[in-house]
Every structure is written in C-alpha cells, then in structure tokens.
Amino acid sequence: MISAHLPALQVVLPLLGAVVCAFLKRGSWAWLVALAVSLVLPAIALGLLYQTYEGGTISYALGGWRPPFGIEYRVDIFNAFVLVLVSVIGAVIMPYAKRSVEHEIPEDKQAWFYAIYLLCLCGLLGIAITGDAFNAFVFMEISSLATYALIAMGRDRRALLAAYQYLIMGTIGATFYVIGVGLLYSMTGTLNLADMANRLAGIEDSRAVLAALAFLTVGISLKLALFPLHVWLPNAYAYAPSMATVFLSATATKVAVYLLLRYFFSVFGVSVIYADLPVSWIFLVLSIAAMFGASLVAVFQANIKRMLAYSSVAQIGYITLGIAIANKTGLAGGIVHLFNHAIMKAALFMALGSIFFRIGSVRIEDLAGIAKRMPVTAGVFVVGGLGLIGVPGTAGFISKWYLGLGAIENGWWWLLMLIVLSSAIAVLYVGRVVEVMWFREPSPVAKKAEEPPLSMLLPTLLLTFATIYFGFDTFLTAHMADLAAQLLLTGGR
Amino acid sequence: MKLDVVFRIAAKIFIPFMLVFALYVQFHGELGPGGGFQAGVVAAAMVVFYAIIFGLESAQKIVPPRVVELMVPAGVGIFAGVGVVSLLLGENYLNYSPFGGDSQHGQEYGIILVEIGVLVTVTGTLVAIFYSFVGRGRE
Secondary structure, X not given: OHXXXXXXXXXXXXXXXXXXXXXXXXXXXXXXXXXXXXXXXXXHHHHHHHHHHHHOOEEEXXXXXXXXXXXXXXXXXXXXXXXXXHHHHHHHHHHHHHHHHHHHOOHHHHHXXXXXXXXXXXXXXXXXXXXXHHHHHHHHHHHHHHHHHXXXXXXXXXXXXXXXXXXXXXXXXXXXXXXXHHHHHHHHOOOEHHHHHHHHOOOOOOHHHHHHHHHHHHHHHHHHOOOOOOOHHHHHHHHOOHHHHHHHHHHHHHHHHHHHHHHHHHHHOHHHHHHHOOHHHHHHHHHHHHHHHHHHHHXXXXXXXXXXXXXXXXXXXXXXXXXHHOOHHHHHHHHHHXXXXXXXXXXXXXXXXXXXXXHOOOEOOOOOOHHHOOHHHHHHHHHHHHHHHOOOOOHHHHHHXXXXXXXXXXXXXXXXXXXHHHHHHHHHHHHHHHHHHHHOOOOXXXXXXXXXXXXXXXXXXXXXXXXXXXXXXXXXXXXXXXXXXXXXXXXXX | OOOOHHHHHHHHHHHHHHHHHHHHHHHOOOOOOOOHHHXXXXXXXXXXXXXXXXXXXXXXHHOOHHHHHHHHHHHHHHHHHHHHHHHXXXXXXXXXXXHOOOXXXXXXXXXXXXXXXXXXXXXXXXXXXXHHHHOOOOO
C-alpha cells in the first residue's frame, strides 16, 4: 500500500520535517529530525527508480483529482534519476552538516537553518517529481525562497548582498517562467505537462507558443546559471554557509537543468526545438563561452570557494553542451554530468568546508602547505579536482567521454578539441590550488590545522570514493542517463 | 497616540468587528470569495491596528512573539497533517473524500481544515514581519 504513495511521501516528508524543525528550539534536535528525513528520502527515490525501471511511468493523482484536471505527480526514469541524485546528496551531507552548522550558524538560528534546508529540499524534489507546470512554479518558489534565506545565513556580511542579488535575479527568472506558463496555458487551456504536449501539436509555430518557449528558456536558464545569466552564482556560493554551498552546488542548478530538459523534450518536442529553431546553436555558443570564460575567471580567484563557484558555471556549460549536441550520446553525456558533477562538486565543497571549519578561511594564501596538517582533506581536493578536469578513472571522464562521442557523431571534431582545451584550463585552476596546498611552506594558520572530525571526514570521503567508483562502474550513472536520453529524444511522457 | 481618546475608543469598537469579519471571510472560503489567506490578512491587520493605537508592548502582551513564531510552522503542519490523514485513511495525499459521510461533505470539511492551516500561517507570518520591522532597533 505504501509503495503506491511513494511519490507523495517523497515531497511530504521533508515538508513535515521542516515543520517539526521549526517547532524545535534546539539545533541538535532539529539536526536529528533532518537526518532522519534525509535518510528515508533516498530509499523512497530508489524505490521510485526501481518501479519506473521495471514498470514504466508512474502517475499519482494528488488529492484524488484525475489528471489532467488535478495536479499529477509523474515519475519516469529521468526524473526518478534526478530524485535519486538530490535525495542521495541530501542524505550523505547530513552527518557532515552537524559540526559545520554548529561552527557557522548561531545557536538560536540552527533549528531554523534545518527547517529552511528541508523546505529547500522539499521544493527541489517537488520540481523534479511534479507533472504540472504551475505546481513546478510553486515548488520553484519554495526552493528559491529557502535558498535566499540559506545564503543570507552566511557569516560574512557580503552574504546578505549575495542573497539579495540572487533574490532579484531569481525573481526575474521565476517571473519569466510563470509568464511562459501563462502563455502556454492561454494557448492550450491546460497546466498538465503531458496534456500540454498533446495539445501543442499543430500550433507549435504560433507566435504565443514561441514566446512562451523563449520566456521559459530564459527564466529557467537564470535558475540553472547558464552563461551569461550566471552572475548571481559566484557570490551566492562563496558567501553562503559551507553546508548550504555544498547542497546548492550539488542539487539546485541540476534540478533547473532537469526542468529545462523536461520542457524542451517532453512538452515542445525535439522537432520544434531542433528542426525549427536555432536552440542547438544558441546553447552551443553559450556552453562553450561558459566552459572557457568561467574556467578562465576561476584561475584568477583568491577565494577558493569562489573559484569552485566559477568552476560550477563552467561545468554547467558541459551539461548544457549535451543539450546543444542533441544526439542520444551527447544528451546522455549532459545528463550523466548532472550526476557526476554533483558528487564531485559536493566532495570539493565539503573538503573546503572542512578546511574552513579548522582554519576559518578559504583564501589561497591561508591554504598554503595545509596538506601537511590535513593530508586526507587535501587528498580529497586532489581527487575531486582530477574529476573536474576529467582524468580517466574519475566520474568526470565518463561525462566528457560521452560528450566527446556525441560531438563526433555529429561530425563536430572541433568541439572535441574544445572540450579537451577547456579541460586544460581546469588543470590550471585545480593545479594552482593543489600546488599551494601540497608544495608550499605552511601558512601561520595552516600550521595549527588538523583533520576535521570523523562526522565531517567520512561523508566527504564517501563522495570522493563515489567520484572514483563512478569512473569505473557506470550502471547507475551512464546506463540510466542513456535510458533517460532515449526517453527524452523519443518524446517520452 | 496613547492619550488620544477618540482613537482608543474607536479601536475598541472596531477590533471585535475585524475579528468577526476575519472569521466570516475564513468560513466562506469554500463557497464564495475569501478563504484562509484573506482572513489571515484581516486578522493580522487587527493586531497591527491594535499595536499602532496602544503600542507594541501591549500588542505583544496579547499576541506574544513566541506564539507568533510557532503559528508560522503550525499552519503548515495543519496543512501537511490533513494530507497525511488522507493517506492514513487509504486515499491519495490531500484527498478529502473520506473525511465526511459522503465525498461531497468530506471535501467540504477537508477544505475548511486546510484553510484553517492557511489562516494560522498567514496571520503568524504577517504579524511576525510587522513585529520584526517595528521592533528593529528597540532591543
């Protein structure tokens, strides 16, 4: 009986958890609640993935109202994959959260922090699971508002400004999204995505539908930080609390990418997006600009958290490159990079959070020689960095391999060259930090550093091993991404 | 303002009617215009009105900040909890049909319960925002 209600529970559990956390005054109790919720969610998501893998698409009528009239939660292999990604990351980082949050958030705000965190998780899972355009907007607002609050809780005073900047940009994005949905609603009379896709047949080239597509693309691209709409991201990631940065970098932009793919492939369909419109070329140019521009900026950052944030913009470029390549292999490469980048970036930000926990700084001059005192954490940074570069044997290689194959299938040899070239820039910004960490004389603060507590170290190591593991065993990543890409390209849903 | 008799008497006359109006809007939500959000705004306006006339301290004696802070999650809890009851009764999340004798009454009761949750959260949130703006720089 309970397996039939998994789609609802996936979203309701974090919502209930957030309520309980808000009632509790003590940060450690709120953490326990958040931990319990975070550990159940991956089980639900894996259950859903299993159900869709075995039995195909699941449809859940919220409130008992038959779709397309009521809100439908619709799970196919692609969003089950995204749900697994978000909830697994949520579960792995929760043990890590306790010490980091105790260190960075004032005691009286810790319970609120977990409440807001769970709301953010609820919103992201909701976007991924819902099959209703407006419901997705509501969840987008839930997760975005929670994100602004999470970022503003950073200790640095600039966190407030970063949160405000993101608030403005994020609100513009959400407004564009809802304008797009409104236009589609006026043309089709439905908010259910699957129903919308059917009713769009025949009116794809009307002005209103094209305007809707433009609004949706720009709105969601703001959320996923597609170059040049990424300007909110570096400051937001740099000044948010470590825990919030880890979570957001691994999940928030990924869910936005999911939503964009959902609209492109399941609602508008391949023929509209690629045959009639130059979407492929727009994304190609912007992705390449992100891969090179953001990577180059990353090389010159003194604040390493900010450097990783710019690297995120570049890596999102690889994900959207999958949309531009538009054949099954390339798209699978983009989707698998969703997953791989999430685990690599989470591991890197966790290592950085551990360093901040010990020395209270993430500036490059303070990191000098820290490997002598924190060899494991510095080692995590090396492995994660190799993943970002895409060295064989790491998860990052798998993504770039698929992207490269996709480019060759299209006959775009020059794109393969560009992927390799941009990876070379990643060598620069990763290598620069690794060199400072391992081969310099320890800075005054680094001399006093030591490894973080096990509760922080073990989750970090787990994600680091995952970075290597998914470089060899690709059943859960590449195989699932392959199925998802197949589903999208055949207009699934 | 505290010394102004006209304001104080007028406020004392108005406030009970504001409360009744809030409840009127609340319980007509499932049939006509109105509902938890609008009622919550009217109820919060009542607290704001009282605070303007009689001062923040006396308003906070009647509606303490601690209670306001609990009202915000409490309403969400009511909303989410109603859905969980549907699940426990063997229906889909937020399906109100099993709440009453027949599904029509069930839906009606369900809407009323959820709207109460909305009322609690909206009132709490608006009063909390008002308190934090007015209380700024006082401590």
